[in-house]
Amino acid sequence: MTFRQAYYDEPLLFEKRSQDDVPVDVKDLVPPKLRRERLRIPNLPEHDVVRHFTRLSQMNFGIDTGFYPLGSCTMKFNPKFAEELAALATVARIHPDQDESTVQGALRLLHELQRALGVIAGMDAVTLQPAAGAQGELTGLLLAAAYHRDRGESRTQVVLPDTAHGTNFASAGMLGFEIVEIPSKGGRVDSKALEAAVGPKTLAFMITNPNTLGIFEDHVLELADIVHGTGALLYYDGANLNAILGKTTPGKMKFDIVHFNLHKTFTTPHGGGGPGAGPVGVRAFLEPYLPYPLIVHDGPRYRLDYDRPKSIGKVRAWYGNFALLVRAYAYILRKGADGLTAASERAVLNANYLKARVETALAVPYPGLRKHEFVASGAALGAKGVRTVDVAKRLMDFGFHPPTVYFPHLVEEAMMIEPTETETKETLDAFADVLARIVQEDPRVLHEAPHETAVARVDEVKAARDAILSWRTATSRKPASL
Amino acid sequence: MASDADEMLRALGLQRVEDLFADIPAAVRLDRLDLEPGLSEQEVVRRITRMLAANRSMDDMPMFLGGGLYDHFVPASVRAIASRSEFYTAYTPYQPELSQGILQALWEYQSLVCELTGMDAANTSMYDASTALGEAALMARRIHGGSTFLIPRAIRWNRRSVLQNYLLGGGLRVRDVDYDRGTGMLDLDKLKEAITPDVCGVYVENPNFFGRFEERLEEVRGLATDAVLVVGVNPIAQALVRPPGDAGADIVIGEGQALGNAVNFGGPLLGLFACRQEHVRKMPGRVIGLTKDAKGARAFCMTLQTREQHIRREKAMSNICTNESLLAVTAAAYMAVLGSNGLRRVAADNIRRAKDLAASIDRIKGFEAPVFKGAHFNEFTVRAKSGYEAVRTGLLARGVQGGIALKRYLPELEDVALFTTTERHTPEDYAALRSALEALA
Numbered sequence: 001m002t003f004r005q006a007y008y009d010e011p012l013l014f015e016k017r018s019q020d021d022v023p024v025d026v027k028d029l030v031p032p033k034l035r036r037e038r039l040r041i042p043n044l045p046e047h048d049v050v051r052h053f054t055r056l057s058q059m060n061f062g063i064d065t066g067f068y069p070l071g072s073c074t075m076k077f078n079p080k081f082a083e084e085l086a087a088l089a090t091v092a093r094i095h096p097d098q099d100e101s102t103v104q105g106a107l108r109l110l111h112e113l114q115r116a117l118g119v120i121a122g123m124d125a126v127t128l129q130p131a132a133g134a135q136g137e138l139t140g141l142l143l144a145a146a147y148h149r150d151r152g153e154s155r156t157q158v159v160l161p162d163t164a165h166g167t168n169f170a171s172a173g174m175l176g177f178e179i180v181e182i183p184s185k186g187g188r189v190d191s192k193a194l195e196a197a198v199g200p201k202t203l204a205f206m207i208t209n210p211n212t213l214g215i216f217e218d219h220v221l222e223l224a225d226i227v228h229g230t231g232a233l234l235y236y237d238g239a240n241l242n243a244i245l246g247k248t249t250p251g252k253m254k255f256d257i258v259h260f261n262l263h264k265t266f267t268t269p270h271g272g273g274g275p276g277a278g279p280v281g282v283r284a285f286l287e288p289y290l291p292y293p294l295i296v297h298d299g300p301r302y303r304l305d306y307d308r309p310k311s312i313g314k315v316r317a318w319y320g321n322f323a324l325l326v327r328a329y330a331y332i333l334r335k336g337a338d339g340l341t342a343a344s345e346r347a348v349l350n351a352n353y354l355k356a357r358v359e360t361a362l363a364v365p366y367p368g369l370r371k372h373e374f375v376a377s378g379a380a381l382g383a384k385g386v387r388t389v390d391v392a393k394r395l396m397d398f399g400f401h402p403p404t405v406y407f408p409h410l411v412e413e414a415m416m417i418e419p420t421e422t423e424t425k426e427t428l429d430a431f432a433d434v435l436a437r438i439v440q441e442d443p444r445v446l447h448e449a450p451h452e453t454a455v456a457r458v459d460e461v462k463a464a465r466d467a468i469l470s471w472r473t474a475t476s477r478k479p480a481s482l
Numbered sequence: 483m484a485s486d487a488d489e490m491l492r493a494l495g496l497q498r499v500e501d502l503f504a505d506i507p508a509a510v511r512l513d514r515l516d517l518e519p520g521l522s523e524q525e526v527v528r529r530i531t532r533m534l535a536a537n538r539s540m541d542d543m544p545m546f547l548g549g550g551l552y553d554h555f556v557p558a559s560v561r562a563i564a565s566r567s568e569f570y571t572a573y574t575p576y577q578p579e580l581s582q583g584i585l586q587a588l589w590e591y592q593s594l595v596c597e598l599t600g601m602d603a604a605n606t607s608m609y610d611a612s613t614a615l616g617e618a619a620l621m622a623r624r625i626h627g628g629s630t631f632l633i634p635r636a637i638r639w640n641r642r643s644v645l646q647n648y649l650l651g652g653g654l655r656v657r658d659v660d661y662d663r664g665t666g667m668l669d670l671d672k673l674k675e676a677i678t679p680d681v682c683g684v685y686v687e688n689p690n691f692f693g694r695f696e697e698r699l700e701e702v703r704g705l706a707t708d709a710v711l712v713v714g715v716n717p718i719a720q721a722l723v724r725p726p727g728d729a730g731a732d733i734v735i736g737e738g739q740a741l742g743n744a745v746n747f748g749g750p751l752l753g754l755f756a757c758r759q760e761h762v763r764k765m766p767g768r769v770i771g772l773t774k775d776a777k778g779a780r781a782f783c784m785t786l787q788t789r790e791q792h793i794r795r796e797k798a799m800s801n802i803c804t805n806e807s808l809l810a811v812t813a814a815a816y817m818a819v820l821g822s823n824g825l826r827r828v829a830a831d832n833i834r835r836a837k838d839l840a841a842s843i844d845r846i847k848g849f850e851a852p853v854f855k856g857a858h859f860n861e862f863t864v865r866a867k868s869g870y871e872a873v874r875t876g877l878l879a880r881g882v883q884g885g886i887a888l889k890r891y892l893p894e895l896e897d898v899a900l901f902t903t904t905e906r907h908t909p910e911d912y913a914a915l916r917s918a919l920e921a922l923a
Contacts, residue, residue, distance in 0.1 A: 005580065010586070012586070012590060012593075013590050013593075013594075013814075013818050014590075014593065018821070019821075019823075021822060021823060022823045022827075024722070024823075024826045024827060024830050025830075026722055026830055026833075029722070029830055029833040029834060029837070029857070030695070030722050030723060030833070030857065031695060031697050031856075031857050033697055033700075033724075034688075034695055034697055034723050034724055034857075035722070035723075035724065036720075036721070036722055036723055036724045036725070038822075039597065039598070039720075039721050039822040039825065039826060040597050040822070041594060041597055041817055041818075041821055041822040041825065042818075042821060042822070043821035043822060043823050043824075044818060044821060046557070046559055046819055049559065049563075049815070049818045049819050050559050050562065050563065052818070053563040053566070053587065053811075053815055053818075054563070054566065055583075056582075056583035056584070056586055056587050057563075057566035057568040057569050057583050058568065058583065059582040059583035059586075060568040060569060060572055060580075060581055060582070060583030060584045061568065061572060061577075061580040061581060062567055062568045062569065062570065062571030062572040063571040063572070064567040064568065064571045065567075065568060065571075068573065070573055070576070073573050075573055078570075078571050079523075081523050081526065081527055083565075084527070085527060085530050085531070088531065088534060089539040089540070089541040090531075090534035090535060090537040090539050091534060091744075091746060091747070092539075092744035092745065092746055093539040093540040093541055093553065093744065093745060094537050094538075094539050094540070094745065094746075094747045095540070095545055095547040095551060095553070095745050095747070095748075095883075096551070096745075096747050096748030097547045097549060097886050098538070098545065098547065098883055099874075099878050099883065101878070102537065102538040102543070102878075102883065103537050103538075103747065104536040104537070105533050105534040105535060105536035105537040106534065106537050106747050108533055108536070109530070109533055109534065116517060119515060119516050119517055120515060120517070122512075131609035131610070131613070131749070131750070131804075131806075132609065132802070132803065132804035132805070133803065133804060134791070134801040134802055134803045134804065135609065135613075135801075135802075137801065138647075138801060142647055142650065145650070165792075166790075166791040166792035166793070166795050166798070166803075167791050167792075167801050167803050169791065169795035169796040169798075170791035170794070170795060170796060170798040170800065170801035171801040172796060173651075173795070173796025173797060173798065173801075174620075174648075174651060174798075174800065174801050175650055175651035176650070176651025176652060176653070177651065179795075179796050215505075216505045216506055218505050218506070218507055220510065221507070221509055221510065244506070245515070246512060246514060246515045247503050247506055247511065247512060248506050248510045248511055248512050249512055252510040252511070252512055253510050261804075263804065269570045269571050269808075270571070270572065270573045270574070270804070271569070271570050271572075271806075271807050271808025271809075271811075272569050272570065272572040272573070272574070272575060272581075272584040272588075272807045272808055272811065273572075273573070273574040273575065273584075273588075273606060273607075273768060273804065273805055273806075273807030273808070274574075274607065274750075274804040274805040274806045274807045274808065274809075275749075275750035275804070275805075275806045275807075275808060275809065276804035278804075312647060313643040313644075313646060313647055314612070314640050314643040314644050314647070315613075315644060315647055316609050316610055316612055316613055316640075316644055316749075317550065317610045317611065317612040317638075317640045317641070317644065317748060317749075317751065318640065318747070318748025318749055319747065319748055319749065320748075320749050321746075321749035321750040322746050322747035322748060322749045322750075323744070323746040323747075323749065323750060324749070324750060326530065326534075329530070330526050330527075330530055332517070333518070333520070333521050333526045333529065333530070334520055334521055334522075334523065334526045335520050336517055336518050336519040336520030336521065337514055337515040337516070337517040337518065337519060337520075338519060338520060339520040340515060340517070341514070341515060345499045345502070345503075346487065348499075348502045348503070349487060349490055349491065349499055349502060350490070352494055352502055353490040353493060353494060356493065356494055368505070369502060369504065369505045392577070393577075393579065396577065396579060396580050401573075401577065401580060402577055404576075407792070424486055425486040425489060425490055426486075428490075448776070450579045450580075453579040453580050453582075454579070454580075454582045454583075455578075455579055455582055455775040455777075455779055455781045456579070456775040456776040456777045456779070457579060457775060457776045458578040458579055458773060458774075458775050458776075458781045458782075458783045459773045459774050459775065459776070459781070460578070460773065460783050460785065462773045462774060463771035463772065463773035463782075463783050463785040464771065464785045464786055464787075464788075466771065466772065466773065467603075467759070467762055467763075467771060467785065467786060468771055468772040469589070469592050469596075469602070469603040469604065469762065469769050469770065469771060469772075469785075470589075470592050470593040470595075470596040470601075470602060470603060470604065471590075471593035471596070471597070472593065472596045472597065472602060473596075473602045473603065473759060474772055476602075482772070482780065
């Protein structure tokens with residue numbers, strides 16, 4: 001496959017020729033001390049602005065552009081009908097402070113989504129409020145803390161496996177909890193290590209299942225018993241939920257708290273960094289602590305329930321990323337029970353097939369089945385001076401987005417590959433063929449890659465050293481910085 | 483022809499897909515999901531469209547709601563830009579060579595936010611203004627070390643609730659500073675009393691919760707001594723208002739939804755977050771930096787990542803990962819399409835409309851507006867002398883959504899509501915409100 005990304009030497013908005021400022025008479029509008037004389041934002045013809053951003057978009061790569069096997073990110077096709085639904089005035093132009101009688105449709109949709117997510121995760125109650133997965137984690141830990149506090153216990157430690165996502169550590173750290181990290185054994189949680197780590201101070205144990213290696217923790221019930229035996233709670237990081245829809249649930253696995261990444265499993269578009277949505281499901285005994293309001297249905301009416309005395313309060317303004325929740329619910333309705341199960345089946349089939357193909361070119365540590373993703377190692381390429389980063393950059397020259405690299409840390413020179421269910425065998429084969437070719441290539445070609453993207457390899461060290469985050473800062477320094 | 487799935491199974495030496503799930507023990511297996519069967523695309527669209535038809539949107543009835551979210555007119559070009567699927571179907575730009583487009587757009591967003599606020603650096607977003615406030619308080623603590631954070635007593639209650647959750651682990655206390663009952667501005671005597679060496683940060687909003695401009699930011703800066711000054715802004719108002727940076731702010735936050743994004747029943751939103759260069763390494767969130775590529779061409783990439791969760795883990799400045807980048811791109815497109823002329827025109831129009839609307843309500847017997855005299859942006863307080871709840875329901879019966887009742891936040895304002903207007907209101911909307919109020923007087 002040949003690929004060449006568009007490149008425009010596109011100036012910054014600020015470098016374009018601006019039309020003159022038109023004075024605005026603010027004499028009676030803004031008090032003199034507050035008045036601003038000038039705003040340094042250029043005045044450009046509308047057409048030029050559209051052209052500017054269109055050119056920028058052509059120097060960007062999305063799931064609509066090509067294969068995007070970013071491990072743990074579940075980059076599947078984002079259905080277009082969901083975009084049209086989210087653009088309805090009955091979604092976009094309703095205000096969260098409207099009288100409840102005028103937003104019954106929205107409340108009903110949220111209520112039905114709460115229920116559907118509860119079924120999918122095997123949880124009794126769901127809050128849709130958190131804005132993203134990491135905020136779901138924060139919410140889940142706040143719930144766990146409230147629960148323990150309510151029982152008169154002070155628990156301050158969060159136990160994490162060494163394969164955990166960075167956000168797990170950061171969410172616990174943000175709330176001032178102490179982190180106890182346990183090593184894996186054979187790519188799974190070491191139950192002995194877990195047993196030694198948990199105790200009366202343990203607030204929760206957080207894991208994904210399947211884990212970040214794509215391996216299912218088949219002894220999860222044993223882990224649950226160890227954790228629950230100390231009175232701690234078991235937290236399910238839902239980043240990898242795409243592997244198990246209809247096959248098992250976090251509830252079946254005895255988890256107490258679950259967060260969902262709707263922008264992964266339920267394919268709301270990630271927007272180049274966000275928005276996402278990170279609902280949290282819990283068992284019945286934790287429901288009293290959920291953020292308010294919950295959406296309840298009593299009789300003919302849907303209602304926002306604030307009368308929740310044990311609630312932790314709010315984790316963000318209003319009720320969640322509604323426009324994303326609409327898309328996710330549309331996706332769930334479209335797929336239904338069988339479609340969601342089939343999605344996981346195909347995601348797992350694609351991952352195992354691609355793993356088998358990739359194994360001919362690169363080592364994939366830890367034997368056995370994978371679920372939605374697998375982690376290959378570029379360590380063997382070190383002998384010829386090639387690193388995983390070089391392989392990743394070279395993949396771009398063939399029109400593929402690279403996998404997640406250098407994570408998880410327990411695999412040296414890691415490449416974490418998640419193909420998702422919406423890719424064909426043809427695409428997987430093409431990717432595997434290219435990877436096999438790349439590892440044979442002259443190291444110089446790899447070191448200088450990428451060759452076909454808008455820009456050549458980017459100097460990230462310089463960016464961090466200079467820390468120029470705005471036009472204002474750039475122009476206050478030497479002009480050469482631009 | 484064998485299907486993809488069959489060929490792949492065969493290549494793996496397997497008979498059935500089920501064999502791939504052999505590692506999930508029977509004890510945790512689920513028979514089937516208790517959900518309906520899937521629907522066709524057409525059926526889904528019909529079902530959801532019909533369900534949502536039970537909503538009344540701003541297309542259906544005039545609404546005078548704001549309180550942090552504002553229904554501004556968005557030129558179609560802005561949505562066209564944000565609908566480019568190269569932007570909206572991308573993940574976080576971890577690989578800069580393939581993602582220069584969104585990286586430049588986000589760097590331009592950061593730059594535009596800095597122009598509005600007078601700050602040197604901005605991140606690519608927090609979830610919304612409330613979490614931006616939580617993050618700002620934590621950052622103030624990192625900069626200053628003190629353990630008390632001062633906020634206005636008159637503040638949107640959801641911001642207060644979110645703040646308390648964000649501060650749970652930091653050992654930070656929140657203390658209120660009351661407002662001046664005459665002007666609606668922050669009571670500077672109360673602020674002076676509240677300042678102690680332990681105060682790490684002072685938060686003030688301009689315009690404030692009542693829509694009233696805070697005219698004395700310099701004095702707040704002076705009273706705050708060495709504490710970190712955090713200013714919350716409305717980005718549209720900033721087009722006409724001096725940047726908080728001029729008044730000595732250290733951090734500027736705000737709700738950026740108004741910049742070209744829909745109200746969307748309260749989400750997704752756009753948390754603005756900007757600061758002075760000296761604080762940049764203590765700032766939370768993703769940031770885009772300017773650099774060069776291997777051939778010397780200008781390039782952009784995510785930078786200062788050692789502050790972030792995937793590198794620093796529990797010592798990270800924040801746990802944020804997925805943020806609101808697409809809304810930031812939309813905001814950049816909105817500011818670029820409007821330019822300074824368009825933004826200043828919209829801001830002036832909003833002020834004038836709010837002023838005229840307040841005056842016309844004030845002339846109706848039984849109502850007072852604004853309750854706090856002085857300059858406002860696009861919202862203002864209305865006192866219903868006979869009580870607001872009956873007015874609110876009476877308006878609703880007449881097809882008008884009135885403003886937000888304030889008694890839930892501030893019990894002393896039990897008959898007061900916050901009314902908002904923007905350039906989207908028509909003369910008919912105002913007439914409908916006025917005649918309904920007259921009928922209710």
